[in-house]
Amino acid sequence: MEDSHQPSAISYQPRSLALISLRFTLHASRFTPLRFTLHASLFTFLVLFTPQAWAQTGDASAGKVVYEKKCALCHGEKGDGNGPGAASFDPRPRDFTQGKYKIRTTPSGKPPSDQDLFRVISDGMPGTSMPPWTVLSEKDRWNVVAYVKSFAADSFKEAPKPVELPKEVASSEASIKRGKEMFEAIECNKCHGNAGRADGPSRPELKDDWGNAVRPANLTKPWTFRGGGSAKEIAARLGTGLMGTPMPTFIDSVEKPEDIWHVANYVKSLAPEKPNFATLLSVRAVEGAIPDDPNAPFWNQQPAANFPLAGQVIADPRNFNPSIDLVTVRAVHSASEIAFHLTWDDPTNSKADPKAKLFADQIALQFPARLADGNERPYVLMGDGSNPVYLLRWSSDGGVGEANAGGITKITPQTGEAVQAKGNGVFADGQYRLVIKRPLNATDPNDLAFPVGEFLAVAFMAWDGGAGETGAKMSFSSWYYLRLEESASKRPYVIPPLVILLTVVVELLVVRVARRRG
Amino acid sequence: MRTVWTGLALLAMTMTLVSGSITSVVAQGAGSIVGEVKFEGAAPAPKVTKVNKDKEACGEEKKSEDLVVGPNKGLKNAVVSVVGVKAPVPKPATKPTLDQKTCQFQPHVLLLPAGSEMEIQNPDGVLHNIHTFSTANPAINKAQPKFKKVMTEKFDKPEVIKVQCDAHSWMLGWIVVHDHPFIAVSDAEGSFKIDNVPAGKHKVEVWHETLGKMTKEVEVKAGAPTKVTFELKK
Numbered sequence: 001m002e003d004s005h006q007p008s009a010i011s012y013q014p015r016s017l018a019l020i021s022l023r024f025t026l027h028a029s030r031f032t033p034l035r036f037t038l039h040a041s042l043f044t045f046l047v048l049f050t051p052q053a054w055a056q057t058g059d060a061s062a063g064k065v066v067y068e069k070k071c072a073l074c075h076g077e078k079g080d081g082n083g084p085g086a087a088s089f090d091p092r093p094r095d096f097t098q099g100k101y102k103i104r105t106t107p108s109g110k111p112p113s114d115q116d117l118f119r120v121i122s123d124g125m126p127g128t129s130m131p132p133w134t135v136l137s138e139k140d141r142w143n144v145v146a147y148v149k150s151f152a153a154d155s156f157k158e159a160p161k162p163v164e165l166p167k168e169v170a171s172s173e174a175s176i177k178r179g180k181e182m183f184e185a186i187e188c189n190k191c192h193g194n195a196g197r198a199d200g201p202s203r204p205e206l207k208d209d210w211g212n213a214v215r216p217a218n219l220t221k222p223w224t225f226r227g228g229g230s231a232k233e234i235a236a237r238l239g240t241g242l243m244g245t246p247m248p249t250f251i252d253s254v255e256k257p258e259d260i261w262h263v264a265n266y267v268k269s270l271a272p273e274k275p276n277f278a279t280l281l282s283v284r285a286v287e288g289a290i291p292d293d294p295n296a297p298f299w300n301q302q303p304a305a306n307f308p309l310a311g312q313v314i315a316d317p318r319n320f321n322p323s324i325d326l327v328t329v330r331a332v333h334s335a336s337e338i339a340f341h342l343t344w345d346d347p348t349n350s351k352a353d354p355k356a357k358l359f360a361d362q363i364a365l366q367f368p369a370r371l372a373d374g375n376e377r378p379y380v381l382m383g384d385g386s387n388p389v390y391l392l393r394w395s396s397d398g399g400v401g402e403a404n405a406g407g408i409t410k411i412t413p414q415t416g417e418a419v420q421a422k423g424n425g426v427f428a429d430g431q432y433r434l435v436i437k438r439p440l441n442a443t444d445p446n447d448l449a450f451p452v453g454e455f456l457a458v459a460f461m462a463w464d465g466g467a468g469e470t471g472a473k474m475s476f477s478s479w480y481y482l483r484l485e486e487s488a489s490k491r492p493y494v495i496p497p498l499v500i501l502l503t504v505v506v507e508l509l510v511v512r513v514a515r516r517r518g
Numbered sequence: 519m520r521t522v523w524t525g526l527a528l529l530a531m532t533m534t535l536v537s538g539s540i541t542s543v544v545a546q547g548a549g550s551i552v553g554e555v556k557f558e559g560a561a562p563a564p565k566v567t568k569v570n571k572d573k574e575a576c577g578e579e580k581k582s583e584d585l586v587v588g589p590n591k592g593l594k595n596a597v598v599s600v601v602g603v604k605a606p607v608p609k610p611a612t613k614p615t616l617d618q619k620t621c622q623f624q625p626h627v628l629l630l631p632a633g634s635e636m637e638i639q640n641p642d643g644v645l646h647n648i649h650t651f652s653t654a655n656p657a658i659n660k661a662q663p664k665f666k667k668v669m670t671e672k673f674d675k676p677e678v679i680k681v682q683c684d685a686h687s688w689m690l691g692w693i694v695v696h697d698h699p700f701i702a703v704s705d706a707e708g709s710f711k712i713d714n715v716p717a718g719k720h721k722v723e724v725w726h727e728t729l730g731k732m733t734k735e736v737e738v739k740a741g742a743p744t745k746v747t748f749e750l751k752k
Contacts (some may be wrong), residue, residue, distance in 0.1 A: 100657065109656025186663040190571070190685050201571040205687035209651065241659050246684030248647040248661040255665060511520035 057114070059144025066140045067147050074129070079151035082150060089129050090321035092212050097390045099155025099211060100244040103227040107125040108241045108249040109150070110160040111430055125476050127217075127224030157485070162320050163239045163251055169261035171231060171268060181268025183260045186250060191216035196270045198345040199430030202246075209244045210517040216247075218430075221326070229273060234347075235264035266410045267306055275326060278305035281458055281480055283331040283338065285487040288386055290339045292424045294433035299341045302330040307460055309475040314381060315408055322475035323347075323464035327363070333484050338450050339437035340365060348466035349427040352397055356440075359465030362474075363434065364393035366459040367448050367482075369404060377479050391450040392421055398467065399423065406444050408472050419446050450484055527737050547717040547740025556594040556702045556722055558751035567688040569621075575642040576621035580688045583626045585728045592708025593726065593750060595692075597678075600700035600712065601721040601733070606629035607699045611698045613670075615639060615692065616681070618662075623681060625703070627727075630696040631657035634674050638662065638669040643683070651680040655695070659684075678725065692727060715744075718739025724748045 068077065074093040076083040076360070081095030094101070103120050104112040122143050124132035133141060149156045169175055183189070191206060193199035196219030202417055208214045222229025227237050238260050241249035284302060291298045307329060311322035323346065330341040342363055352360045368378050369388040376387075382405040383389035391403040398424035402414040420443060421435035442449040450456065461476040463469040548634035586594040614636045617624040621629060638644050640662045649659040654675040662669055673679065674698040683689035694701070702710040717740040723733045723745050729750040739742050 098653075109652075109658040110658055167692070185665065186661060187574065187685070190645055200687055204689070206684060207687075241661075243657070246647070246649065246659070248659040250661045250663075250682070252669075253661040253663050253666055375578065 001043045002101075006237075040140040045262070049054055052083045053084075057143035058144070059152045060143070060146040063140075063143030063145070063147030066136065066144050070133070070136065071144065071148075078495060079148065088320045089212060091128055091208075091345060092210070093129075096151035096209060098209070098244070099152030099424045102238050102242040102245060103237075103387045104257050105162040105236060105239060106160040107163050107251070110242060111149075113157045113160060113162065114145050114149075117148060118142060120144065123228070124253060125226045127221075127226060128226070145319075146318060163236075163249075165235055165239050165251075165260060166257040168232070168235075169258050169265065169350045171265040175265045176269045177258070178264035179264070179269075182254055182263050185268050186220075186263070188263070191246065192219050193347075193430045195429035195431070196220050196267065196269075197345045197347070197430030199345075203347055208246075214245055215347075219267050220345070221275070222268070222271055223274055229268075231261070231268045234267050235260050236516050238263055271387075275306045275308070279306055279480060279484045281305050281307075281329055281331055283333050283482065283484040284453075285485050286332045288334065289434075290334055290337055290433055290437060292422070293438075294341060294424060294435045295426065295428050297432075299330055299435075302332060302341065304328050304330050304343075307480060309462055309477050312472055312474050314475055315472045319469065319473045320473065323467040323469060324462040324475050327477070331482075333440055335451065335454075335487070336440055337437050338440050338484070339435060342434045342436070343431060344462055345431050346427075346464050346466070347430050349465075350464070350466035352465060356469045359463065359468065359470040360397040361432065361465045362393065362395040363432070364391050364461045365436070366391055367459060369448060370444075370452070371449075371451070371456070379407075380459055380476070380478055382411065383407065384412070385410075390446070392438060393435055394423055394425055394434055396425070396427075399425075402447070403440075403456050414444075414446060416498070418446065419448075452484045453486050454483065456482040457483075526744060529724075531709045548714045549717055549738040550636070550743045551598075551600070551712045551715055551720075551722060551738060551741055552743045553614075553710060553737060553745060553746040553748070555598065555708045555710065555726070555748045556586045556591045556752065557585075557729075558591075561585075561591065569688075572621065572642070572644045572686070575644045576686065577610040580622065582688070582690075583622075584690065585591050586706075588706045588708060589709065592704070592706065593729075594704060594708065595704050596708070596710075596724050596726040596729075596748070596750070597629075597694050598629060598704065598712065598714045598724050598748070599696065599721060600676070600698070600701050600715055601723050603698060603700055603716060605695065605698050605700070607634075607729045617691065618642060618660045618683070620690070621646070621683075621686045621689060623689060625691075627694060627703050629674060629701060629703060630695050632695050633672065633674050635670050636693070637673050640667055640669075640680065641662070641737060644689040646683045647685055647686075648695070649682050649684055651682070652677060655679065680718045698737075711743075722746060725751065727748055728752075 039226050040407050072083055073085050074083045075081055075096065079096035083091045083093060086093050101112045104116045106112055114473060120139055121133050122142060167340055168433045175251050182348045183512060189200050191200040191202045198216045200216060203216060206216065229231050239249060241247050250260065307327050309325050310326060311319040324344055328343040332339050344363065346361055350358050352358060366382065366392045369390045378387040378389050385406045388404055388406040389406055392401060395402050400421045402419050402421050403411050406413040419437060422436040423434060425434040440450050457479045459477050461474050461478050463474045468485040527684045528674055548738055562585065566732050569576045569578055569580060588594055602714055609633060614630050616636060617639045619641050643664045645664060646660060646662045648662060650657050654677040655673040673695045676695050679693040679695065681691045681693055700712050702712045704710045715738045717738050719735060719737050721733050722736050723731060725731050729752060732748055732750060734746055736744050736746050
């Protein structure tokens with residue numbers, strides 16, 4: 001790598017390494033980092049000062065062949081982002097003809113570096129339909145870089161210099177605190193919301209440079225950040241802005257240059273790196289009454305399980321761009337009740353107004369209506385005639401309800417005394433929190449009993465009515481396991497002593513028998 | 519030392535020549551173009567946006583300025599310029615200023631000599647962002663938080679640049695970057711005046727953000743105003 005002054009010798013680095021060199025590049029001209037070796041400095045020097053060499057690495061005409069096979073379907077043969085598949089994407093595929101790119105290491109108004117383009121092609125863009133193109137050889141990817149640039153050749157005439165970020169500030173309590181202050185002072189909340197859940201007041205008005213509606217990033221889901229979720233990547237986005245979108249550069253718009261890092265560290269502190277999706281929903285056994293209030297401290301003490309939701313694209317109307325992609329579930333049961341605590345992000349607390357294509361927000365838990373033998377489960381979209389499902393559900397205008405279904409259009413709500421489920425939902429800062437509970441045992445024949453210690457099944461469905469989701473237009477999960485834990489009550493204190501006692505008795509007997517024989 | 523003196527002398531000569539050539543244009547005779555831009559047809563009521571945030575700074579509602587018709591159908595904010603006459607733009611005495619007071623670009627259309635610095639002011643105490651839709655100049659999008667009262671920008675190439683603020687979707691303005699001095703923006707009555715236009719036949723162009731372009735031929739006479747009226751319609 002160090003002697004990569006021969007263009008062809010420059011090869012792709014995996015993301016972690018690329019980040020080091022990214023940061024390095026960002027600092028190189030202002031600071032003298034000590035922990036990098038001379039070799040690395042030489043490498044950086046070459047990256048910085050041989051842009052022509054980088055530009056020459058790809059062969060545009062060879063790139064055209066690859067592009068037309070792999071890229072044109074979305075980005076269009078003319079590179080205008082209007083391929084045959086483009087209409088169903090949100091965000092839309094990039095239009096290459098204006099030379100405006102979101103993920104760069106270069107200043108606002110400047111085109112990306114070749115390395116920036118290569119990285120996006122290689123790593124894809126999380127949270128969008130752009131996959132990592134590692135299926136292509138590095139050479140092919142460099143060729144595509146060259147061809148993509150040719151759609152806006154004028155923009156790429158000058159090789160851009162990278163933005164100089166101030167020296168990195170490691171995350172600390174003090175840095176996060178300062179970051180929060182600056183987050184508020186520079187009004188990130190206008191778009192990203194007070195808690196970072198993409199629910200700011202400007203959200204509904206945001207458009208990209210092409211006039212398409214775009215959403216701000218949900219800062220509590222860093223795994224969906226287009227340019228990556230590390231503090232370095234977040235700082236780079238703050239420094240460069242996302243061109244073609246409403247996200248501006250803040251490089252000269254914080255109080256002190258290092259504030260860029262404080263804000264990045266604060267954003268990073270809002271959420272774990274990964275969602276750590278669960279496969280099993282374990283329902284803990286608890287004693288006494290289960291709180292109705294979704295904000296009760298009790299719920300924070302329960303273990304949380306995250307489940308991914310995807311757009312429903314099987315039945316019409318299909319939902320290619322679902323609003324809700326994750327639900328966090330906590331579940332407990334007592335001797336008499338079972339309760340689910342659900343948390344999910346939704347930018348608006350929608351009031352139904354069908355004329356404006358606004359509907360109530362909803363969520364549902366789905367269970368097989370009958371305990372099945374083996375692993376067979378009903379059809380995941382609310383079952384079918386011979387294999388129905390039971391639903392526990394909630395809507396922002398109707399509250400908690402129960403229903404039985406034998407298909408997505410065959411839902412029979414329970415009414416009157418049959419409805420025994422109760423619950424309480426609250427909305428704050430772009431997030432719903434809901435407690436929904438029900439007697440543990442089935443009191444009517446349409447209800448499902450929840451036996452302790454058995455593996456049952458559960459799936460989730462959610463509707464963001466503010467995004468026009470209703471009926472089949474929803475997001476849903478596949479089936480997951482659900483198991484009610486045995487009551488932890490007295491067993492640990494009773495069984496082990498019993499076993500010990502029994503062992504001692506047996507030993508004594510053995511000893512006695514042995515002595516007699518002896 | 520001698521070379522330096524020779525250099526300075528050469529420079530002085532060149533400067534005399536250059537300034538001489540400029541004055542010679544005026545010496546040949548120059549006049550002004552005065553006139554009006556009018557809106558043909560019934561003026562529509564301006565679009566009104568209800569403000570949904572930062573009301574303390576922005577007010578309760580905002581009237582769109584994309585078509586402002588004054589008394590006698592005078593069209594405000596139309597840009598009138600003489601086409602194809604080259605002359606250096608005198609450096610402005612103070613930096614042209616784009617103010618964002620009350621979440622509105624003021625002036626709505628700003629004339630800016632190419633290569634001159636301009637100031638962008640934010641006295642509102644809320645976040646604005648300067649998002650330009652340039653093609654000849656770099657398209658920028660820079661945040662201007664409440665504590666950053668003034669930003670300085672520069673555009674080198676002549677171009678009409680749309681400016682918006684994504685934080686306040688109603689905010690729309692235009693920066694007209696020009697490389698000659700024969701340009702003016704119409705006032706609330708639709709009137710404009712362009713001075714020191716070399717005598718002779720010229721093509722004069724009017725541009726309006728909503729109504730588009732129109733050109734007219736005029737003949738400018740030395741020492742006299744030449745009248746021209748444009749009528750634009752939807």
